[in-house]
Amino acid sequence: MPERISPELCIHIIHQAYHEVVTDPTNLNKYKSFTDGVYGEVSLQFVITMIQDERMRLVETDRFIDLGSGVGQVVLAMAALSPCALSVGVEKSPIPSAYARVSDLW
Ligand SMILES: C[S@@+](CC[C@H](N)C(=O)[O-])C[C@H]1O[C@@H](n2cnc3c(N)ncnc32)[C@H](O)[C@@H]1O
Numbered sequence: 001m002p003e004r005i006s007p008e009l010c011i012h013i014i015h016q017a018y019h020e021v022v023t024d025p026t027n028l029n030k031y032k033s034f035t036d037g038v039y040g041e042v043s044l045q046f047v048i049t050m051i052q053d054e055r056m057r058l059v060e061t062d063r064f065i066d067l068g069s070g071v072g073q074v075v076l077a078m079a080a081l082s083p084c085a086l087s088v089g090v091e092k093s094p095i096p097s098a099y100a101r102v103s104d105l106w
Contacts, residue, residue, distance in 0.1 A: 031093065
């Protein structure tokens, strides 16, 4: 089992990346109410609680897919903190998916 980053440091890094990339968070609120484009973010502390909950029983052969991944924070937390072999997101709205593009960081 490889050594993992602590949950606290992981949250700190993801929040730093968020503030670097999401230059104007009000853009994420540009969706039509009561549609499947409604945007919101699961708390990273909740993601950690899920990963650590023994009822989840995550193992190295599991794959995590966030259908409606927003800017990708949950995907990053699962990649860093869970034993899953794969962590990917699928996002259909152009604004959050543009913020999530890794290539824009390089
Ligand atoms: C409440 S947000 C959650 C974002 C992310 N999972 C998080 O917790 O930070 C839900 C997202 O799902 C996306 N979505 C809804 N239906 C979808 C679909 N069929 N395929 C891909 N993305 C979808 C929306 O555009 C929205 O950005």
